Amino acid sequence: MGVDNRQIQTAVLDDPESDDPVVCPTDADELDEFRVEFDGTTFWCGVLLGGCGGQLLTRRGNVRVSHFAHFPDPDGLLPECGRHSRGVASADHLYVRTATQAWLRGQGRTPRYRYIDQDDAPAGSLVEIELDGHTLLLHMDPTTPPDWDALKAGDIILGPGVPIDHRTLVRRGYVHRVKFVSEGNQRVMILGTEVPYVGTDWDFELTDCTIDEHGRLITPVVTRWEATRAAQPQAPVPQPRTEQAGGPVQIGALTRLIYQAVQKKETDAARQLRDTARLQLPRCEGQALEHLRRAIDHASNWIQQQDRARHRLFDRLDEAVGYGHDRDVSTLIPLVKKLLLTDEAATPQEAAILQAAEAFLEEALRRAARERRAARERRAEEHRREQARRAAAEEERTARRAAAREERRLRREAEDQKRENEPEAQALDRKTRNRAGGRVQSITGRLRREALSTAQRQELVEELVVAAKDAGDILSAGEQEKVNEWTAKVAVPAAEPDAPTVPLPATRPPSQPDTITAPVTLPTQLVPAAAAVRGALKKAARERTSTSWSRLEHQLGSALPSLNNSERVQVLVQVDRSTADNQPLLSSLLAAGDPHFAYQYYRHVLTALGLDAPDDDEDLRDVIEADAEQVFTDRRPR
Structure with a gap:
């Protein structure tokens, strides 16, 4: 939720005359923490904020943002509050003292702060810091232009959006600026230095700066600028002819400089050189006059194009802010700043557009960050729900398997009990x-x-x-x-008087013989193979895994020669011939891992061992799985 500027977001602590500011959190949960932190502290609509001096309370917002509000006045005797600026930036001039006091005292200075109140300027537009005979003056509002010649003994610092024309910036060489960012319920001051054709460098700390003996603020940018200026003397710049002119301007050099400025797209330099050239027209004649006029016309046409492009650029920025197109705003702001580096300083209207765009973009970035955080939280919640769903499904599957195993165990126990109860x-x-x-x-x-x-x-x-x-x-x-x-x-004597007889069926074609046999005694050549298979199945039982003929052949190598299906049945019958009646067969592990062999030939193994073999394949599969599971449980050698 964004800041609602209709609500009071700033106050001062403990006293209406206090210059100790505080910002009310807009988030309801953060307000709860804020109340705990400032328990026992009073909040006031401070006079240094342009307020009425009345006491404030915190109001927790559910639909609207949380904010400060005046105490109710049931009698209607309190004066109406005429405070106009109520957003988080309305107390920035008070945060100047919070940010600079300890730093200045660390340099042996004794700062005194004055918040100058003017009838035609908002509260806190000017902050004056007195430093032992010198003065630092901070211009905090764009509607109050600085007087660059009024203060000779100190330095001027510009607040957010306060303009400076390019000529003044070039003449001074640099100007200091400040801006403020929110950190919790406080505002933090950031100091920067703007240099012509370069822009503002914010990449240093206040602790890197000093106040010299003349009361000037010296930043790392100023130090580098002065060193560069001392090492590289400036080239002479043509000046307009005046009564005190030191000498004539070189027309040829002036013409070349005009064309170079246009070629390099240095709009402000082209304006100055064009104006200088116009002053030189009366003293020119002939071919020199013609060349100078063409240069002036060329510069004027190009400057007009740049002015139109500048006007369109600011219109597009203003329109993008109005429609809430944050992507367009983020693209246009760097273009505007780049344009102002090579052209005249922004007009008050342009400065207001740029300031509104920067505030809009800052809020859009905070909103995007909140949306990304909310999206991450949604994805994390969806992931947790999916993990819980999978865990529940896996738990359900595990429960079903356990129930099926328990059912088979109970069935086997019932059968065993039944056998035990039989005579x-x-x-x-x-x-x-x-x-x-x-x-x-x-x-x-x-x-x-x-x-x-x-x-x-x-x-x-x-x-x-x-x-x-x-x-x-x-x-x-x-x-x-x-x-x-x-x-x-075949007519044979009946072994029993009631032996059943039916008509003789047609004989089976010779091409469809059943090759499965299970003799009482195993052929001699298959005895080693049966021993090898029995050992492999015992190993599989200990490892709690099923197997197949192909896996056995790979595992046993030459110990298990290639066998036909009848020989395989004979080998398995020999493997399980000594298995007790109430114990599962080792060969069930092979049937469990080789369904084709199970359905086609495992019945013959069961039958040869005198065991029931279900006719239905699914029933047979259930028997095989139950026997294999019991083999895993027993893990006893056969």
Whole structure:
């Protein structure tokens, strides 16, 4: 929120006649800190501020900015306050004492301050500092022009926006300036020195400056300027002819200087040289007169163009401030200052435009800084919210995983409990039926794959019927159908009177053999491979990671030769043959890391070991994940 100049922003402390100023913070939170800092201190509409001398209070703003306000006058007896300037700059003349008193006393001076009150000037327009017979005079208001010849024994310092014409600046060689910036509830004075064609140098501290024996303010810029002036004597400048002229002006040199000033775009120098040339016209004739007139016309035309450009530039600056175009204002202010370096000093109207533009730009920069700070805070808040959302989502996912693991654990415990509660005979019967189911799959596989004689086929079918009878409800509908098909195809004596028979199905084409076998004994050449795979799976269990056949082959190298799918099944059956019935299979780690192998061939491993294998792939996947998680938990060697 910007400063509202309709509110009182400055006051003095403790007494209406005080010259100890203070600025009220405009931010509500900063005002709270301000009240704590100045607890027990009274604020006054000081007479040195042009105020009524009445007591002030601080008023906290919620919609408007915080500010000072007069105490209520219920009786209407207090005089009306005629104070005009109420912004933060209205007390700058009082901050001159705050900024300079300790510095001057450190140099052995005894300063005395006078705030000169004039009827036609605002309060604090002139500040006079008396220094043991010498005087420093500060002009703080542009509407009060300095009298450069009135003060001979001291020095003049110009406040913000106070103009000086270029001729006076060139004649004096330099002029000092001051400006004020806000720091908290105080105003800080900054000192600078302006030099012709260069501008104002603000890059030094007050402690770098001194007051000489003549009462002059000596800054580092003045020291450098005097050293340069002593080392490089100035070249003679043509002067207009007067009755006291020391000698004639060289017309040729004057003409060349006019053209050089125009070429270098030194507007003020071109004006002076043109005016000098006009005074020389009466004493010229012939070709010299013609050359001088052309030079004067050339300079006049160019100066007119510069004047029009100057007028347009100030109009554009004034318009940009009026429309609030801060980017245009920031671009135009340097152009205006550059123009004033090579031309006449700003008129009071131009100085007012420039001062308003600088104040506007300063406020725009503060506003932009506040907006950037607010944007950073918004981004930080959005980042915090996003982090919190991600943390909540991750916590929810973790909770779901934990709930799923807990559910699987409870299911396994229930199954284990159920098995423990079963009579031993029922447990043995279940294991027998599982093995019988494995024999059914093995026999039907041999019947499909192998070329058998009639007697061999009949013998296998007899074994199949017995195995199917022992398996009972362990067999799936598809497996029972295959048993019925082979029973009907081969006429065999019934092992049981109620052996089921169905019509003989068509034989499977030779091009679609099932190559998966799981013999009771592992072929000799696969025994080392089974041992290597068992060790690799135990290592994976300790590392709590799943694996795959390709990873095992890369890990084991020559210890694991290339195997077909039937041989892989045989190896895994051998790996988990010694696994207890109530323990998960080590081979579940391979099934968890290789879904294709799991869906296509892992069922054969489960069946060969006498374990249930769900028909649905998703159910099978759940079983594999639960077993793998349990393997990680147990981490026991197999």
